[in-house]
Amino acid sequence: MKKLFMVLLIAVMATTLSGCKNNDDDIREIELNVFMSFPRFQEQFEEYFELFSEKMLEEENIRVIINLEMPSSDTAQQLLQARLSSGDAPDIYTLHAIADIPSYYEAGYLLDLSDAEFVDSVYASVLESVTYDEKVLALPLESLAWGYLYNKDMFAEYGLTPPETLSEMEAVVATLNANGETAFELAFQESWIPQLMMALSLGGMINSEEPNFVENMNAGTGSYGDIDEVFGIIDLIMENGTDRPFETGGAAGSAAFANGEAAMWVQGPWMSGSILEVNPDMNIGLAPLPITNNADTTMINLSTSTSLGVSPSSENKDIAIKLVNFILDAEHSSALFEELKFNPLSSVHTYETFPWVDEAMSYVALGKAYLESALPNGVTDETAAMLQEYYAGTKTKQEVIDAIDAAWASAVALQN
Amino acid sequence: MKRKLSSIFFITLLTIFMIIAALFTLSPILLAVMNSFKSNGEIYTNILSLPTKWSFDNYVTAFKNTNYLQSLFNTIWLVSLSLFGIVIVSSMAGYKLARTKTKLSKYIFGIFVISMLIPFHSIMIGLVKVSHDLHVQGHLWGLAIIYVGIGSPMAIFLYHGFTKNIPREIEEAALIDGCNQFTLFTKIVFPMLKPITATIVILNALWIWNDFLLPLLMITDKDKYTLLLSTKMLFGQYNSDWSKILAILILALLPVIIVYVFMQKYIVKGVSDGAIKS
Amino acid sequence: MRNSNKVLILFCLPAFLLYSIFVLYPALGGFWYSLTNWNGLNPTYDYVGLSNYLELLDDKVFITSLLFTAKYVLYMVVLQNVIALTLAIIIESLSKGKKVLRTIFFFPNMISMIVGGFIWMFIFTKVFPQLAEMFGIAILNESWIGNPEYSFYSILILSLWGSVGYLMIIYIAALQSIPGQLIEAAKIDGANKLQTIWHVVRPLIINSITIGIFVSLSTSFKVFDQVYSLTGGGPGRATQVVSMNIYMEAFAYQSRYGYASAKAIILFVTILLITGVQLFVMKRKEVEM
Known part of the structure; x- marks a missing residue:
């Protein structure tokens, strides 16, 4: 030895x-x-x-x-x-x-x-x-222009087009359900993915109906309760999604979406690489997520x-x-x-853009887009954890709102 | 006669129970091995069956992607260096602490022992900071030095307990013969500590081999990754392709399995001795 | 200074030096940070007294994780020791296969709980649903990773699988140290198996039970790897244990390192108190018997 x-x-x-x-x-x-x-x-x-x-x-x-x-x-x-x-x-x-x-x-x-x-x-x-x-x-x-991803072929098969309002989205979901398809891919194992639902819907709200939201939150007079309309779309997605989301990570979600297990996925185009790796022929569509019945809140998120x-x-x-x-x-x-x-982001980039980028840009050209703004440190993490628990049923909507409010307040307090 | 029959029945029942329990214990590993030889598609058809075709493709990919030989070698190097250090510094300290009956020795011993309860998370950031300032971070030898620091209290405790049960006469005789403290320790005492040294080597080897958080925080260079680190890093990449993941996991376990098969007698004895003495 | 102390210092110096640099200093540093508002990112910070500790008192997330850990510890202490002792007694009463069984049951202890966790994740998420389908066992079809009600038990199964063997070895060693004549004598006196265990074996291994409970307590309070690899503390924070809460507070969320350090101190004090009380109470019991 x-x-x-x-x-x-x-x-x-x-x-x-x-x-x-x-x-x-x-x-x-x-x-x-x-x-x-x-x-x-x-x-x-x-x-x-x-x-x-x-x-x-x-x-x-x-x-x-x-x-x-x-x-x-x-x-x-x-x-x-x-x-x-x-x-x-x-x-x-x-x-x-x-x-x-x-x-x-x-x-x-x-x-x-x-x-x-x-x-x-x-x-x-x-x-x-x-x-x-x-x-x-x-x-x-x-550099990103994103909303949710959808399966273009599946939409075409059932004669669907990307909805502009929440009720139109409900109709789309109903059609998909009637045809035995699952509407949304849910891959919630990594908490940043469910968080995307809030990122999109919050962005849509504060850049249309609730322009003072961030200001109010920072002043301590606002609450996520003020924008609780966003739970309309979040509930719709959660109720019409694939099974066992907590056992599905980003890569597994890409594979499932690529194989047509769901028609839509609230996910950015940064996943297109792993989706196309599984199914190179997939037609990926990209559209802004409807939040309320006001079509003005339906916007593409532009961010870096x-x-x-x-x-x-x-x-x-x-x-x-x-x-x-x-x-x-x-x-x-x-x-x-x-x-x-x-995405190309510099004059040195000469390659052809991807179809989903062109699709996103068509919304941007119509002015249906906003620049993402920063949230206080820690709020995004809190939202991510809370949305997981909301799905798991260990937190109610009100508890989610209270927890995010508290995280925001504590971040503001730490900055001062 | 009646009594004997019921006793046979009882023993059979116990034996069956134990076989089931043993199967349950091994089943996760067996299932993992079995399915690591399948294609990902086959996993979804029948997870309990043997592969229809034994394919080593998953292992070839895993072997390449984990940089297997390098990580294995890094881990062996790290564990050997750490054990070497732990045994040397702790045997000296543990032995002398047991043999010196002064207030000072009680205090020193007390300081060592209390730290065994400090959760790693309490020292984590301070440790990263100190290792960076001393330039030991990012090196396997640096990590080994840290393991010596963290691992020595328990080893000292065991050496201390073991020394107390060794009669002093031999040492006293040697001192009278003109031995100095250093030769006394290396030539006479250390060989007598051999049984507990074996225990300490086994316990610490298990700990360091399987430690995850400390290497994660300390090692930045991919070429210096331990087996566990390269395994974990790949896990995130492949989280949909289970047959590939399982091959990676089994490769990570392979050295442990081999060592255990050949050394299980010593390992079980070492663990058992360690537990009784503490 | 006495000569013996000089030699002592010489022999202890290498160990003490490394221990001071890599354990003591960071630990004391942690205590100091717990009195500051350092956010782990900013190079500068201020002394804030006990305010981190006061904040802990109504930090719901921390208290929830502490309670979750307490529940885990309770289950672990009982189950680990009961299972380990049962296995040890059965193995020792068998005439054949002792060594093989011992080797098999100890095997999972050799495995890193990170790797073990991933393997069990495969069992829970892929094998269980297929078993449920094949044999129609509904409970196996639950979401063992995603449903917090079940994932508590998943974590427990993984932890027990990976740790029972160690305690079993301790108990086997204790049983083997019981003189055979004592058990023979009990048999002659007409005691049945259970009576022998209770009246003869139990008092002799109570010392080992103290050790077993101590080991369970001190390790399960620090549990991290098992939860990290299986559920990552999720969904959300539903299965978050204290050590993970500290890790996340320090490196994720708002990276408040000072605050996280205060939590770490609380964890240390909790372990110290509980194991201290346990040792004190059980040692007294041992003496009484």
Whole structure:
């Protein structure tokens, strides 16, 4: 036993030592820690960063070693915050443009990128979403125009068109039910997915009927009870969805939706890649979610979600900024963005847009769209947890409203 | 005679009960193994049957995607280093604490013991911060040092208890022969601690091998992932394709199963000794 | 200083140094943070006295998770020990297959509860529904992960599966240490099996029962991996245990690390008090017998 252990120890040490090779020429070697919450795109980014390393070696004689960390989406944010708060910030990391930039910037974790090369090529509307305090603080990766997804072929089969009001949606659901189809895909295992229902319906309400909602909430005079109409559509979805939603995660949901198990899914186009992987012939449609019987509340959500920031504590800021610029490289970026099914967001992007983007844009052209606004820190998480419990029946509608109100109030109190 | 018959009946009943219980205990693993050789489609037709065609495709994919050999090697390296450290520092401390009857030794021992109840979550962030400041974060050897820090109290406790039951005469004789404290410890005491060392090695190996949260917080580089980390990272990616997931899980279990099959006698004994002595 | 203390310090130094850096210092740091409003993100924070602790008093989410954990601990302490002791007694009374059975029942203890949790998730979500269909057992068709009423028991099944073997080993060792003559003597006196267990075996293994309950108490209060891998605390927070509540408070929600630290201190004190009381009471009982 002891001998075995010693042999093992020696073997281990020998291999670790032989791994250290010396470079005799004057190539500089630097390491960059990159933290991204895209495990499903691991290969693509690894390949892309390989291109960057080659370029650096060629042009600047620097060997860039990129340590790419890609935790699963349910642990990513917790892990990133643990790293940041313990002073162990990655050089480059992903964050949510609208939800995270303000608080990360205030805490001093974001480098001002206003002078970076990429800024010139990004569309003005997208650039605005990563600008805070008049500084560009991140490179936008995912620019979104989203609502819910629907199965175009199934809609065509039953002669349906995307409904504009809640009662029209009820009619659509009735038709689907009558034909033995399930109306909505429910994939509630990861709490961010049921949360999308609230994100869409809240956005629709505060950009039409309830323009003072956020102001009132911040002042402590508002309540989610003021917009409890949103439970109309939420109830409708929950009552007409697929079985066992808590055993269905994002990937399983994509597979089920791709196989036609449900006609609609409240989910963004960021899932189109995994849907098409299961069923490459699927015709994905995208439409704004109706909330009430006022068609004005039915709108597309425009937002920028995942973005790339650079840490001010990075020891290799110049190279880190070069890497960020390289994401929008004129030669390579188009291929990457197209493969990831991301929307074009810069003048360097020359690929053809996807059909669901065109469909969303047709609503935007009619003015049926709004720019997503930030909610206080923690409100989204609370909503996500509460909607899961609402479905499970462990919380009533009133308890959900009270809990989100309380989370909002506590976030406001913490800010002051 | 009548009494004997009822007793045979009783024993048979117990035996049947135990066989069922044993099957129940093993069934999750058996079902996982069985279904990991099927295509995902076949899982949905009959989950209880053996695969119609044994396919190793899932294992080939899992092997590649988890970077299996590297993660396995990382885990073995991490566990060996940690055990080495824990045994050395704790045997010294545990032995000396048992042999020194002063107030100081009582205090030191007390400080060690109380920490055994501190939940990991209470030290989590402070630990991440300190490891970063000391530049031990992100390295397997750094993680091993942390395991020595966290694991030594229990080991010291066990060494302390074991030493108390060893007669002092041998040590006293050696000291009279002119042995110094250090050679006394390495040449005479440490070999006598062997049984409890085996227990400590087994208990800590089990803990470190299966620990998840600490490596998750400390290791950032994919090439340094432990087996459990690469397993968990892949789990999120494939959550609809169960036959693939099961292959990944079984691969993660494989080293444990192999070690257990060959060493189960020592492991069970080690665990049992550890429990009785505490 | 006395010479013996000098040597003692020398021998303890390596262990004490690592222990101080990686356990003591972070633990004391945690106590200090619990008195601040550090949000885990901002580099600066203020001392706020006991206000985090006062806030805990009417934090419904925390109290719910504490009660949920208490319920879990209660079930675990009873079931773990009853099952482990039953298995140990049966195994010891069998003449054949002792070793095989012991090996099988201990096996799940070797497995990480993260991996074990995923395997059981497969059992609960894929195997159970098929069994329900094949044999028409309705209860198997419930949502064992999604319905909080059932997922409590899923977590319990996973935890018991993964931990009973360890206690069983403790009890087997205790039973083996009972001198055979005592049991023989009881038989001669005409005691039946149950009487022997109650009057002869029980007083002799009460010490092991103290250990068994202590182990159950201290480990199940800290439960994390099992819940994390099986339900993630969900749906929502319906199966959230204290350690997970602390983890989420620190790293998700509003990342209030100071507040989360206060919760961690409460958890530590709770474990300390409950196990302390348990040891005190049971040690006194042991002496009485």
